[in-house]
Amino acid sequence: MFCIVTQAQTTITYQCILRSNAQKDTMCDGKVIPIFGITSTLGGAAKIPAKILYCNEGDSVILNTKSISQNEHHTIHLHGLDVDTRNDGDPSTSFWLTHQQDTTYSFRAKNAGTYLYHCHAADVIHVQMGMYGMIVVRAAGAAKTVWTGGPAYHKDYKWLTSEVDSVWHYHPPIHDTLMDTLHISKYVPNYFLINGKCGAEINADDSIQIKGAQGEKILMRMANIGYLANRIIFPSWLNAQILDSDGRPLPAAMVNDTCYMMPGERYSVLLQSGIQAIGTVTLDYIDMNTNGTTQTNLVNVNIAGVYSVKEIEKTKKELSVYPNPSNNQITISTDLTAPKTIEISNYLGQKVIEKEFVSTLDVSLLPDGLYIIKLKNNSGEFSTEKFIKR
Ligand SMILES: [Cu+2]
Numbered sequence: 001m002f003c004i005v006t007q008a009q010t011t012i013t014y015q016c017i018l019r020s021n022a023q024k025d026t027m028c029d030g031k032v033i034p035i036f037g038i039t040s041t042l043g044g045a046a047k048i049p050a051k052i053l054y055c056n057e058g059d060s061v062i063l064n065t066k067s068i069s070q071n072e073h074h075t076i077h078l079h080g081l082d083v084d085t086r087n088d089g090d091p092s093t094s095f096w097l098t099h100q101q102d103t104t105y106s107f108r109a110k111n112a113g114t115y116l117y118h119c120h121a122a123d124v125i126h127v128q129m130g131m132y133g134m135i136v137v138r139a140a141g142a143a144k145t146v147w148t149g150g151p152a153y154h155k156d157y158k159w160l161t162s163e164v165d166s167v168w169h170y171h172p173p174i175h176d177t178l179m180d181t182l183h184i185s186k187y188v189p190n191y192f193l194i195n196g197k198c199g200a201e202i203n204a205d206d207s208i209q210i211k212g213a214q215g216e217k218i219l220m221r222m223a224n225i226g227y228l229a230n231r232i233i234f235p236s237w238l239n240a241q242i243l244d245s246d247g248r249p250l251p252a253a254m255v256n257d258t259c260y261m262m263p264g265e266r267y268s269v270l271l272q273s274g275i276q277a278i279g280t281v282t283l284d285y286i287d288m289n290t291n292g293t294t295q296t297n298l299v300n301v302n303i304a305g306v307y308s309v310k311e312i313e314k315t316k317k318e319l320s321v322y323p324n325p326s327n328n329q330i331t332i333s334t335d336l337t338a339p340k341t342i343e344i345s346n347y348l349g350q351k352v353i354e355k356e357f358v359s360t361l362d363v364s365l366l367p368d369g370l371y372i373i374k375l376k377n378n379s380g381e382f383s384t385e386k387f388i389k390r
Pocket of ligand 1: 072126
Protein backbone atom coordinates (compact mmCIF):
# COMPACT_ATOMS: atom_id res chain seq x y z
CA MET A 1 0.00 0.00 0.00
CA PHE A 2 1.28 3.47 -0.75
CA CYS A 3 -0.02 6.94 -0.86
CA ILE A 4 0.80 9.99 -2.93
CA VAL A 5 1.38 13.27 -1.16
CA THR A 6 0.58 16.28 -3.26
CA GLN A 7 2.01 19.59 -2.21
CA ALA A 8 0.21 22.83 -2.89
CA GLN A 9 2.40 24.82 -5.23
CA THR A 10 2.77 28.54 -4.83
CA THR A 11 3.19 30.72 -7.89
CA ILE A 12 4.62 34.20 -7.43
CA THR A 13 4.28 36.76 -10.20
CA TYR A 14 6.44 39.83 -10.67
CA GLN A 15 6.15 42.61 -13.23
CA CYS A 16 9.41 43.65 -14.95
CA ILE A 17 9.46 46.69 -17.22
CA LEU A 18 12.70 47.04 -19.18
CA ARG A 19 13.73 50.67 -19.58
CA SER A 20 16.36 52.73 -21.31
CA ASN A 21 14.73 56.02 -22.24
CA ALA A 22 15.02 59.10 -20.02
CA GLN A 23 15.91 57.19 -16.84
CA LYS A 24 18.24 58.87 -14.32
CA ASP A 25 19.71 58.04 -10.93
CA THR A 26 21.33 60.38 -8.38
CA MET A 27 24.72 59.29 -7.08
CA CYS A 28 25.92 59.90 -3.50
CA ASP A 29 27.70 63.13 -4.48
CA GLY A 30 24.50 64.55 -5.96
CA LYS A 31 25.51 63.97 -9.60
CA VAL A 32 22.67 62.73 -11.80
CA ILE A 33 23.62 60.09 -14.37
CA PRO A 34 21.61 58.54 -17.21
CA ILE A 35 20.72 54.90 -16.52
CA PHE A 36 18.67 52.04 -17.95
CA GLY A 37 16.77 49.91 -15.50
CA ILE A 38 14.09 47.43 -14.58
CA THR A 39 10.98 48.81 -12.88
CA SER A 40 7.91 47.07 -11.50
CA THR A 41 5.44 49.52 -13.06
CA LEU A 42 5.17 51.27 -16.43
CA GLY A 43 5.33 54.69 -14.82
CA GLY A 44 7.91 53.96 -12.13
CA ALA A 45 11.34 55.56 -12.23
CA ALA A 46 14.29 53.21 -12.60
CA LYS A 47 16.98 53.05 -9.91
CA ILE A 48 20.22 51.13 -9.52
CA PRO A 49 19.69 48.32 -8.61
CA ALA A 50 16.25 46.94 -9.51
CA LYS A 51 14.23 45.65 -6.57
CA ILE A 52 14.89 42.35 -4.83
CA LEU A 53 12.65 39.48 -5.99
CA TYR A 54 11.75 37.12 -3.14
CA CYS A 55 10.40 33.59 -3.25
CA ASN A 56 10.59 30.40 -1.22
CA GLU A 57 12.21 27.12 -2.18
CA GLY A 58 9.68 25.13 -4.20
CA ASP A 59 7.82 28.19 -5.54
CA SER A 60 7.19 28.81 -9.21
CA VAL A 61 8.07 32.34 -10.21
CA ILE A 62 6.78 34.19 -13.26
CA LEU A 63 8.23 37.45 -14.50
CA ASN A 64 5.73 39.28 -16.72
CA THR A 65 8.21 41.25 -18.77
CA LYS A 66 7.73 44.14 -21.19
CA SER A 67 10.23 46.37 -22.97
CA ILE A 68 9.43 50.05 -23.37
CA SER A 69 12.89 50.90 -24.73
CA GLN A 70 12.90 52.57 -28.10
CA ASN A 71 16.52 52.10 -29.13
CA GLU A 72 17.73 49.13 -27.12
CA HIS A 73 16.85 45.44 -27.08
CA HIS A 74 16.60 43.71 -23.72
CA THR A 75 16.19 40.33 -22.04
CA ILE A 76 16.15 38.96 -18.49
CA HIS A 77 18.81 36.41 -17.61
CA LEU A 78 18.13 34.42 -14.42
CA HIS A 79 21.70 34.18 -13.17
CA GLY A 80 22.45 30.93 -11.33
CA LEU A 81 18.93 29.51 -11.57
CA ASP A 82 18.29 26.25 -13.40
CA VAL A 83 16.21 27.28 -16.40
CA ASP A 84 15.73 26.00 -19.93
CA THR A 85 17.09 27.83 -22.97
CA ARG A 86 13.74 29.56 -23.54
CA ASN A 87 13.97 31.23 -20.14
CA ASP A 88 17.71 31.88 -20.08
CA GLY A 89 17.57 35.38 -21.58
CA ASP A 90 20.67 34.85 -23.70
CA PRO A 91 19.69 36.56 -26.97
CA SER A 92 22.03 34.36 -29.04
CA THR A 93 20.15 31.19 -28.05
CA SER A 94 16.66 32.53 -27.30
CA PHE A 95 15.31 36.01 -28.13
CA TRP A 96 15.34 39.60 -27.10
CA LEU A 97 12.51 42.06 -26.65
CA THR A 98 12.16 45.10 -28.88
CA HIS A 99 10.09 48.20 -28.10
CA GLN A 100 6.59 47.33 -26.80
CA GLN A 101 7.21 43.57 -26.97
CA ASP A 102 6.37 41.45 -23.96
CA THR A 103 6.96 37.93 -22.75
CA THR A 104 7.08 35.85 -19.60
CA TYR A 105 10.18 34.36 -18.05
CA SER A 106 9.65 31.67 -15.45
CA PHE A 107 11.64 29.45 -13.13
CA ARG A 108 11.13 26.97 -10.34
CA ALA A 109 13.06 27.89 -7.20
CA LYS A 110 14.68 24.51 -6.53
CA ASN A 111 17.46 25.60 -4.18
CA ALA A 112 17.41 28.24 -1.47
CA GLY A 113 20.13 30.81 -1.92
CA THR A 114 21.05 34.11 -3.50
CA TYR A 115 20.76 34.68 -7.25
CA LEU A 116 20.71 37.55 -9.71
CA TYR A 117 18.64 38.77 -12.61
CA HIS A 118 19.99 41.04 -15.29
CA CYS A 119 19.61 42.01 -18.91
CA HIS A 120 21.73 39.83 -21.20
CA ALA A 121 21.52 41.96 -24.36
CA ALA A 122 24.86 43.78 -24.77
CA ASP A 123 25.12 42.86 -21.11
CA VAL A 124 28.46 44.57 -20.42
CA ILE A 125 26.70 47.86 -21.11
CA HIS A 126 23.18 47.09 -19.98
CA VAL A 127 24.33 45.71 -16.61
CA GLN A 128 26.57 48.75 -16.12
CA MET A 129 23.57 50.93 -16.95
CA GLY A 130 21.71 49.37 -14.02
CA MET A 131 19.62 46.51 -15.42
CA TYR A 132 20.14 44.13 -12.51
CA GLY A 133 18.78 43.02 -9.18
CA MET A 134 19.02 40.26 -6.59
CA ILE A 135 16.79 37.20 -6.30
CA VAL A 136 16.48 35.72 -2.80
CA VAL A 137 15.18 32.16 -2.56
CA ARG A 138 14.33 31.55 1.10
CA ALA A 139 14.07 28.06 2.58
CA ALA A 140 10.77 26.21 2.03
CA GLY A 141 7.88 27.84 3.89
CA ALA A 142 10.02 30.97 4.44
CA ALA A 143 11.76 29.20 7.34
CA LYS A 144 14.58 31.25 8.82
CA THR A 145 17.20 28.71 7.88
CA VAL A 146 19.93 29.26 5.26
CA TRP A 147 18.49 26.38 3.24
CA THR A 148 15.68 23.93 3.98
CA GLY A 149 16.84 22.05 7.08
CA GLY A 150 20.04 24.14 7.19
CA PRO A 151 21.53 26.42 9.85
CA ALA A 152 19.10 28.86 11.49
CA TYR A 153 19.42 32.65 11.53
CA HIS A 154 17.55 35.45 13.27
CA LYS A 155 17.79 38.16 10.64
CA ASP A 156 19.42 38.74 7.28
CA TYR A 157 21.06 41.53 5.32
CA LYS A 158 21.23 41.66 1.55
CA TRP A 159 24.33 43.28 0.04
CA LEU A 160 24.47 43.64 -3.74
CA THR A 161 27.81 45.14 -4.75
CA SER A 162 28.63 46.87 -8.03
CA GLU A 163 30.30 49.93 -9.46
CA VAL A 164 29.44 52.81 -11.78
CA ASP A 165 31.77 54.38 -14.36
CA SER A 166 29.82 57.57 -15.01
CA VAL A 167 31.69 58.21 -18.30
CA TRP A 168 30.01 55.09 -19.70
CA HIS A 169 26.66 56.53 -18.67
CA TYR A 170 27.16 59.95 -20.26
CA HIS A 171 28.75 58.46 -23.38
CA PRO A 172 27.39 54.91 -23.61
CA PRO A 173 29.64 52.51 -25.52
CA ILE A 174 28.35 52.02 -29.03
CA HIS A 175 26.51 48.75 -29.54
CA ASP A 176 26.40 47.63 -33.17
CA THR A 177 23.25 45.47 -33.03
CA LEU A 178 23.79 44.27 -36.62
CA MET A 179 27.20 42.77 -35.82
CA ASP A 180 26.47 42.49 -32.06
CA THR A 181 29.82 44.14 -31.32
CA LEU A 182 30.74 46.83 -28.79
CA HIS A 183 33.11 49.76 -28.86
CA ILE A 184 34.01 50.39 -25.23
CA SER A 185 36.29 52.87 -23.46
CA LYS A 186 38.48 51.69 -20.56
CA TYR A 187 36.42 50.91 -17.46
CA VAL A 188 37.29 53.41 -14.73
CA PRO A 189 34.58 53.16 -12.07
CA ASN A 190 34.11 56.22 -9.89
CA TYR A 191 31.21 55.06 -7.67
CA PHE A 192 31.51 51.89 -5.58
CA LEU A 193 28.11 50.64 -4.57
CA ILE A 194 26.35 48.46 -2.02
CA ASN A 195 22.66 48.22 -2.88
CA GLY A 196 23.13 51.23 -5.15
CA LYS A 197 24.45 53.37 -2.28
CA CYS A 198 27.93 54.89 -2.04
CA GLY A 199 29.96 57.20 0.19
CA ALA A 200 28.22 58.47 3.30
CA GLU A 201 24.91 56.93 2.19
CA ILE A 202 26.21 53.47 3.10
CA ASN A 203 26.34 53.92 6.86
CA ALA A 204 23.14 55.95 6.83
CA ASP A 205 21.25 52.97 5.40
CA ASP A 206 19.74 50.51 7.87
CA SER A 207 19.51 47.84 5.18
CA ILE A 208 23.33 47.95 4.84
CA GLN A 209 24.95 48.77 8.19
CA ILE A 210 24.86 45.78 10.52
CA LYS A 211 23.10 46.13 13.85
CA GLY A 212 22.49 43.21 16.14
CA ALA A 213 22.68 41.84 19.64
CA GLN A 214 25.11 39.56 21.38
CA GLY A 215 24.34 35.96 20.35
CA GLU A 216 22.09 36.99 17.47
CA LYS A 217 22.65 35.02 14.25
CA ILE A 218 22.93 37.40 11.33
CA LEU A 219 22.91 36.06 7.78
CA MET A 220 24.71 38.09 5.12
CA ARG A 221 23.36 37.37 1.63
CA MET A 222 26.00 38.85 -0.63
CA ALA A 223 26.25 39.08 -4.42
CA ASN A 224 28.67 40.88 -6.73
CA ILE A 225 27.43 42.15 -10.09
CA GLY A 226 30.24 44.68 -10.60
CA TYR A 227 33.28 44.23 -12.84
CA LEU A 228 35.75 44.32 -9.95
CA ALA A 229 36.37 41.54 -7.43
CA ASN A 230 35.29 42.09 -3.84
CA ARG A 231 37.17 41.20 -0.69
CA ILE A 232 34.95 41.35 2.38
CA ILE A 233 36.76 41.24 5.72
CA PHE A 234 34.59 40.79 8.81
CA PRO A 235 35.86 41.65 12.30
CA SER A 236 37.06 38.37 13.85
CA TRP A 237 34.62 38.74 16.80
CA LEU A 238 31.73 38.22 14.34
CA ASN A 239 32.98 34.62 13.90
CA ALA A 240 32.12 34.63 10.20
CA GLN A 241 31.23 31.28 8.65
CA ILE A 242 30.81 30.98 4.88
CA LEU A 243 27.91 28.57 4.45
CA ASP A 244 26.89 28.57 0.81
CA SER A 245 28.21 29.61 -2.55
CA ASP A 246 26.19 30.35 -5.68
CA GLY A 247 23.00 28.90 -4.21
CA ARG A 248 24.43 25.59 -2.99
CA PRO A 249 25.54 24.63 0.55
CA LEU A 250 29.31 24.18 0.96
CA PRO A 251 30.29 20.63 2.06
CA ALA A 252 31.31 22.16 5.42
CA ALA A 253 31.05 25.67 6.83
CA MET A 254 34.25 27.64 6.21
CA VAL A 255 35.30 29.58 9.30
CA ASN A 256 36.96 32.56 7.67
CA ASP A 257 36.91 36.30 8.32
CA THR A 258 37.64 37.01 4.67
CA CYS A 259 35.39 36.26 1.72
CA TYR A 260 36.41 36.87 -1.90
CA MET A 261 33.54 37.43 -4.30
CA MET A 262 34.22 37.51 -8.04
CA PRO A 263 31.79 39.15 -10.50
CA GLY A 264 28.59 37.10 -10.65
CA GLU A 265 29.32 35.15 -7.45
CA ARG A 266 27.06 34.95 -4.39
CA TYR A 267 27.83 33.86 -0.83
CA SER A 268 25.92 33.40 2.41
CA VAL A 269 27.93 34.24 5.51
CA LEU A 270 26.60 33.69 9.03
CA LEU A 271 27.77 36.09 11.74
CA GLN A 272 27.38 35.65 15.47
CA SER A 273 29.14 37.72 18.07
CA GLY A 274 29.73 36.50 21.61
CA ILE A 275 30.54 40.02 22.77
CA GLN A 276 29.12 43.50 22.55
CA ALA A 277 31.30 45.43 20.17
CA ILE A 278 31.39 47.97 17.41
CA GLY A 279 33.64 47.90 14.38
CA THR A 280 33.62 47.89 10.62
CA VAL A 281 33.41 45.40 7.78
CA THR A 282 36.03 46.19 5.14
CA LEU A 283 34.75 45.84 1.58
CA ASP A 284 37.53 46.22 -0.99
CA TYR A 285 36.85 46.61 -4.71
CA ILE A 286 39.80 44.97 -6.46
CA ASP A 287 40.98 45.51 -10.02
CA MET A 288 41.48 41.97 -11.34
CA ASN A 289 44.17 43.06 -13.82
CA THR A 290 46.45 44.64 -11.23
CA ASN A 291 45.17 42.97 -8.00
CA GLY A 292 45.22 46.47 -6.55
CA THR A 293 42.43 47.79 -4.33
CA THR A 294 40.60 50.50 -6.28
CA GLN A 295 38.34 51.55 -3.41
CA THR A 296 37.38 50.47 0.11
CA ASN A 297 34.01 50.87 1.76
CA LEU A 298 33.87 50.50 5.54
CA VAL A 299 30.48 49.38 6.80
CA ASN A 300 29.60 49.93 10.45
CA VAL A 301 28.80 46.99 12.70
CA ASN A 302 27.19 47.52 16.08
CA ILE A 303 26.52 44.49 18.26
CA ALA A 304 24.86 46.27 21.12
CA GLY A 305 23.49 43.58 23.41
CA VAL A 306 22.21 45.14 26.61
CA TYR A 307 24.89 47.77 26.79
CA SER A 308 24.38 51.41 25.98
CA VAL A 309 26.28 52.83 23.03
CA LYS A 310 28.51 54.82 25.39
CA GLU A 311 29.69 51.68 27.15
CA ILE A 312 30.34 49.89 23.89
CA GLU A 313 32.52 52.78 22.77
CA LYS A 314 34.86 51.88 25.64
CA THR A 315 35.32 48.28 24.45
CA LYS A 316 36.64 49.42 21.06
CA LYS A 317 40.38 49.02 21.17
CA GLU A 318 42.59 51.41 19.31
CA LEU A 319 45.64 50.39 17.35
CA SER A 320 48.03 52.54 15.43
CA VAL A 321 51.07 51.68 13.37
CA TYR A 322 53.78 54.17 12.46
CA PRO A 323 55.42 55.10 10.26
CA ASN A 324 52.74 54.05 7.77
CA PRO A 325 53.76 53.37 4.99
CA SER A 326 56.93 51.85 6.36
CA ASN A 327 60.02 50.27 4.78
CA ASN A 328 61.81 48.63 7.70
CA GLN A 329 60.61 48.95 11.31
CA ILE A 330 57.10 49.64 12.57
CA THR A 331 56.09 50.82 16.02
CA ILE A 332 52.76 49.57 17.33
CA SER A 333 50.72 51.45 19.87
CA THR A 334 47.46 50.12 21.28
CA ASP A 335 45.08 50.50 24.20
CA LEU A 336 44.33 46.76 24.10
CA THR A 337 44.94 45.42 27.62
CA ALA A 338 47.89 43.00 27.84
CA PRO A 339 48.33 42.25 24.12
CA LYS A 340 49.54 38.68 23.75
CA THR A 341 50.01 37.89 20.08
CA ILE A 342 50.61 39.75 16.87
CA GLU A 343 49.51 38.52 13.47
CA ILE A 344 50.21 40.09 10.09
CA SER A 345 48.25 38.98 7.02
CA ASN A 346 48.74 40.01 3.42
CA TYR A 347 45.97 41.29 1.15
CA LEU A 348 45.04 37.70 0.23
CA GLY A 349 44.30 37.00 3.91
CA GLN A 350 47.39 34.76 4.22
CA LYS A 351 49.19 35.00 7.57
CA VAL A 352 52.79 36.06 7.00
CA ILE A 353 53.87 36.75 10.59
CA GLU A 354 52.53 35.29 13.85
CA LYS A 355 54.44 35.82 17.09
CA GLU A 356 54.37 37.06 20.69
CA PHE A 357 53.43 40.72 20.96
CA VAL A 358 56.26 43.21 20.52
CA SER A 359 55.88 46.97 20.23
CA THR A 360 58.48 47.35 17.47
CA LEU A 361 58.74 44.94 14.58
CA ASP A 362 61.07 44.59 11.61
CA VAL A 363 59.01 44.32 8.39
CA SER A 364 61.89 44.91 5.96
CA LEU A 365 61.68 41.34 4.59
CA LEU A 366 57.98 41.59 3.67
CA PRO A 367 57.21 42.20 -0.02
CA ASP A 368 55.73 45.64 -0.76
CA GLY A 369 51.97 45.78 -0.35
CA LEU A 370 49.00 46.19 1.96
CA TYR A 371 48.97 44.26 5.24
CA ILE A 372 46.56 43.84 8.10
CA ILE A 373 48.01 43.72 11.58
CA LYS A 374 45.99 42.12 14.37
CA LEU A 375 46.71 42.04 18.09
CA LYS A 376 44.96 39.66 20.49
CA ASN A 377 44.98 39.23 24.24
CA ASN A 378 43.97 36.34 26.47
CA SER A 379 40.52 37.86 27.18
CA GLY A 380 39.37 37.39 23.59
CA GLU A 381 39.74 41.08 22.78
CA PHE A 382 41.63 42.25 19.74
CA SER A 383 42.34 45.21 17.54
CA THR A 384 43.32 45.52 13.89
CA GLU A 385 44.82 48.10 11.57
CA LYS A 386 46.11 48.26 8.02
CA PHE A 387 49.60 49.28 7.04
CA ILE A 388 51.53 49.56 3.84
CA LYS A 389 55.04 48.16 3.33
CA ARG A 390 56.81 50.26 0.74
CU1 LIG B 1 19.08 45.48 -21.80
